[in-house]
Amino acid sequence: MTETMREVEAGATRELRRYAPLAANDNREDYSLRFAAVSFRRWRPFVVATAALGGIAYLADFAIGASIVLSFGFTSGVLAILAAALVIFLTGIPIAAACARSGVDMDLLTRGAGFGYLGSTLTSLVYGSFTVIFFSLEGAIMAQALEMALHLPLWLGYLVSTLIVLPFAMYGMGAIAKMQTWTQPLWIAGLILPFVVIAVREPGRFAEFASFAGTDGTHGSFSAVGFGFGMGVALSLIGQIGEQADYLRFMPPKTAENKRAWWTAVIAAGPGWVVLGAAKQIGGAFLAFCALGVVGAAHAVEPIAPYVEAVRPALGPMAIALSALFVVISQIKINTTNAYSGSLSFANFFSRVLHRHPGRVWYVLVNCGIALALMEFGAFGFLNKILGFYSNVGIAWIGALVAHLVIVKPLGLAPPYIEFKRAYLPSINPVGFGSMVIASVVSIVAFFGAFGQTAAAFSPLLALVIAMVLVPLFAYLTKGRYYLKRPNTVAGPDVPAALLAGTHECLACGEHYELPDIADCPAHSGAICSLCCTLETTCGTACQEPGAEPVSLGMPTMKLS
Template identity: 80%
Template sequence: MTETVPTRKTTPPKRRYAKLAANENREDYSLRFAAHSFRRWRPAVVATTALGGIAYLADFAIGASIVFSYGFTSGVLAILAAALVIFVTGTPIAAACAKYGVDMDLLTRGAGFGYFGSTLTSLVYASFTVIFFALEGSIMAQAFDLALGVPLPVGYLLSTLIVLPFALYGMGALAKMQTWTQPLWIVGLVLPFVVVAVREPGRLAEFASFGGTEGAGSQFSAIGFGFGMGVALSLIGQIGEQADYLRFMPEKTAENKRSWWAAVLAAGPGWVILGAAKQIGGALLAFLALGAVGEAHALEPIAPYLEAVKPALGPVALTFAALFVVVSQIKINATNAYSGSLSFANFFSRVLHRHPGRVWYVLVNCGIALALMEFGAFALLNKILGFYSNVAIAWIGAVCADLLIVKPLGWSPRYVEFKRAYLHKVNPVGFGSMVFASAVSITAYFGAFGEFLAAFSPLLALVIAVVCVPLLAWLTGGRYYLARPNTVQTGELRATHNCTVCGDAYELPDIADCSRQQGAICSLCCTLDATCHDECQKPGASPTSLPMPTFHPPT
């Protein structure tokens, strides 16, 4: 694969990006279409890197919390039902991000939210990365405390600092780290369950009749099932982190079609299969350790894990358990910090028309997460995740409905348009559906419509979003998807034009025609322009004088 060489600049550029923002080896096309020339990894490498991001142990804590609260039957069924919803909604999103080379934010813009409408979802997604960074960092700090006696506040700081190098250097460093640590992580994940199966197979039957620690009982409870499902559905935003890697998938061809789809399904929605297994497995380990460590510590993954491997590893059990936890948390929190930086960068670039570089937002993401850890976010696990899932699922449901229903029906463009030059500020189809679904489900969550709808409020949000999106698209005739036709059309996706503002060369999917500059403008320079006031979308705007080849979305 050859790199595109920019043409010689004849005049000084009108904008110079900060050094960090101009370095794509660190920037990773954070606010752009991922150029084909940058997508140099094989599908299997992209999938391995993406799956490394699900090494987190919050699954253990979430599963234990659900089963302890609602009992084995209701809890396990809730975990499995949530996994099914996450897989179904995640599949079209993963495929679209891999196909069009866009992250979750850019996809949301073109899937019914509009240019500024998706700033809300940028914050929702950023909140997801911050919340889970704090939860995972808390688990790492618990390991430092148990193994080395490091006080938790100091452990929180160490767990934050240790992931910074990987998140700062982007996809290249992350791919290497995830690949190198994968064998150790797999061995560490499987070991405690092998030990339990060999030494205590009879305890599995006891676990299956476990009624929880709060009097829920071992029988099925619809209310417990609903609340447990709501907690598990908070993980629906994980598809955004998977998409941040999947946008680097190589172009799908006849030769790589099978490996391409295998990688997309495995690294996209496929994460939830292992995720659900980890939640149930985490609940099992917590149940087995309950008598030895007590309920509070049983909900902290390090203590049950240590109790499970002790019989097999003896005096080195604590060292191995701590190493496994630290490696797991580095793998996931590097991803949380990386994905959070993309989301924060997208939000602030549109609001402030400035972009100092993605790496600065790594520090913002980690700083907020550190504050949450110091304030004890781990102790509020169920409440935080149960509330958050109402908003997250409304967003994902709206995007999914656009991709699966509205685009095939022709009520929205069949490709993903993410550039400011062609988008309305707010598209009421996706944005309106998400806001309405979130408002109703949050109201239900706080008990306004009774206990049953309170328990199933996340599913209520999903149903409302999925129904409202095609309804609004039909009522509006799809006219809020594009503010004007995209005249930059090409049959060669790798063809480049120099941006008339920054002077750099970009592939055609990242280029717009600018009436103000009378030439091509890259998507980021278009985003950062605070003076044009969307001149190109106004009636009578003069067309660009730059001849552009024709553009056809990738098939």
Template identity: 55%
Template sequence: MRTEPPPTTTTDGGRPAERAGAAADETLEDYTLRFAPRSYRRWTPMVVATTALGGIAYMADFSIGAGIGLTHGTGNALAAILVAAVVIFVTGFPLAYYGARYNIDLDLITRGSGFGYYGSVLTSVIFASFTFIFFALEGSIMAQGLKLGLGLPLWLGYLVSTLMVIPLVVYGMKALSKLQVWTTPVWLLLMVGPLVYLVASDPGTVDRFLSYGGSDGGGGGMSTGQVLLGAGVCLSLIAQIGEQIDYLRFMPPKTAANRRAWWTAVVMAGPGWVVLGALKQAIGVFLAVYVLAEAGPTAATEPIRQFTGAFDAMMPSWLVVPLAVALVVISQIKINVTNAYSGSLAWTNSFTRVTRHYPGRMVFVLVNLAFALILMEADMFSFLNSILGFYSNCAIAWIVTVATDIMVNKYLLKLSPQAPEFRRGMLHPVNPVGLVSFVAASGLSIAMYFHALGDTLQPYSPVAAALIAFVLTPLTAALTGGRYYLRRTTDGIDAPHLDADGNPSAATYECHVCRQEFERPDLAACLTHDAVVCSLCLSTDKVGDHVLPAASVGG
């Protein structure tokens, strides 16, 4: 793709070439609103997978597991973690496949999987909220580490943890791939080492862990309600698949030569992230029980206290705090560059479609960080489970709706077009299939979560969110006959969208608005000129003079 500056003249018809400069530097912008071209995707499947998995180094899993375990007991906590992991894996698989196969992010997948061009703005905002909620959570954990290790007050620790990621996020995938690959071995050693030592040196810690009954009076017995309450908190992480896809969209084309490596990378870094996530949550329960007597129930949920307790059992006291702080800082950097990066993509997607103005991704890096800092200063860590339990209902409804549309509506019922579509003009503004399913599932489950339907049903809110979305998505598609997926079925370019291997075509064309070259899936014919226009210029076309009209099948 050419990177010379675009012309400064106006586009055809006298309209300014708004944000054409952004199109000229998509390497910096990391293809924020568009298909990731083959010319840019030069990483091997394993490098992409390692980069994506580096983003799940967050410490929140330890806090989430600890909070569930200390409240509901080890047995209920482990069952809750397992239930959530199964749901996340099953729903994450089709989304990860689509992102890697067609090289688009979760917002672009959502547009063509039941929500429509503007309908997915709602879910983009929800995903952006996920990124700054978890940025704030990780920033709070890092601030706790800086307070313990360096004596920094929490408010200053919050600020440091926010500002330090900005230089790393600026350059997108190129910088993040190097960061994640080089820091992962150190992170794994610091995380796994103390656990292995404790189990090997004091087997009694395992017995105490397994027999812990929780603080809610359950006495260690299994309870469906408690399992589901815990699973609801864990399921708040279901939207993490969006961050995994932000990396997986840079996978190389799938060919006969790389088929095994390609599938391994997609499964590992796509839905497979939850395997490591579930293990970390279980470790969080273990460490919380281990330090509970000394630290107390509140501090035992803090990862910095969990790991200082573990390190203290295996090494000299002078080394304990520095190593624990190093682990927390490395983890926070690894995940929060991903949170800031993915959040900037989500906010930019939403803003550009609504306003038809593209301000650049870095503007929304700062917006996302500002929201996260506000949450940290409001001490969100103290009411963590309440935030995550509420948020999980929205996230479950969204992810299950999109996953169901792909698995059932696209492949089973054939009501939804299999090839993903995201370009303006090709999609209806709103598709009731996804929007109705999502609003009904999230609305009812949130009402249940806040006891509106009685105390008995309250623990079942995440189950309700998943079941309602799973049932309504194909039902609405059947009732509407799939009429609201595509506004037109041809984009006016007389060339195949996919190559012989089923990968997006690498053929390039010049956009007549910004005068840059883009690959075939990112373009459509122009309404008013005998030329093609790229997806970003379509998004920022304020008067619609480039957008193709609606057309029936074959139109």
């Protein structure tokens, strides 16, 4: 992963870590394991929001909505979708604001929000699995479109749908922002086209949809169990806030001048994604309903078939080709985000476990490789079961984070800032980590029917409630002592904000980083950056031993604007 080089200073020799070329390239690395430097956050709020919202172009929403409503009918299905959207929106607000304000991604946020340095490795895998699952579902949808339009075998379509996103995901935020901006108008036009065609030619279909009783005709009225199961499937999307946060960490600092634009962008691109997401789920269910008699129940949940049937009256012989083009654009937009966010998650996991970091780009390949394997094994056919199970773990994690941000921190039971550096964190914080594990186990047991059908249907909500109750309870019982191993005197809450834009040279790699990314290191007798701190293997926990004194770093080097 790294080599060392020798640097001579004042007659002394010290060895510096030299990162592999891909890890050292900031334009590709995108501060993947670090605080996003203020100097790097050069985009306007609107540009960041556009890049983040471009990532919600996925058509799995169509498939999810169709699966829910076809299974449980219009009344229970639509109410389930709307209820899940409300939960996702409310839980997404504090997470989006925290990531945008602190310049950290979901993994770094989780470390300091009650999980601990190694405790958050579990959530890295939870989040990584989210990106892999949805990459495979979206790739399968694209492969279905390529099979219909070009008669491409599904196995080859899966491969094409994987390879096509690699250039964008590998080049990072700069390339992704451009791609999302350029493709947005065409995607929006394609999204609304089928509904316009149906509204013009068959307006009565909307009223018919409102009385739809499911494919078996037995769900004409509200069913609490159907509502619960449908909500559980829709709540599997709660992890999407992590992908939004991976972009929101590049928001410029909030100032008096940009305050309104900043908050608009954060809300719209953070929790606001679910407004369009819920509309897409209901819209996908509607298209599936309209096409049900033509394509059958099996193909109605595959977005390409209902889409083609909806636009065929307007596009005629071009319907299949243009529909496939819309699907391909949608899949490039979302799977670029899935691959990018997954690379961050896997990089965070392996850097902590193996103390090695070859570069974020390598983990793009890991993410895409696992997703390709899932596609080849036919994950799309188990959509409801996969998402229903996943939502139990995902919502326990999100619930623990939200409880920390909106309850524990305001009560003063946790530090007032997000601390993500190994030098200051315990390995495990039972407040968040313990709450998530307990909530996940109980809800998964409920999901498999141990407590009856009703508890199984509402198991994700059970996970949310348990996590949000346990976090403040554990924080109170432990008096918050597991949040920090020692105070951060370098960039903690007592350091004047004016100094945080300054830099220190990392004595391990020789590069300069802004203060929030720097720790005082007894082993190096000076400053060390957060990533070098993560990768160190020889120092043990010298900085956290009883009696370890803070190392004076002197004044930071102030950058000239």
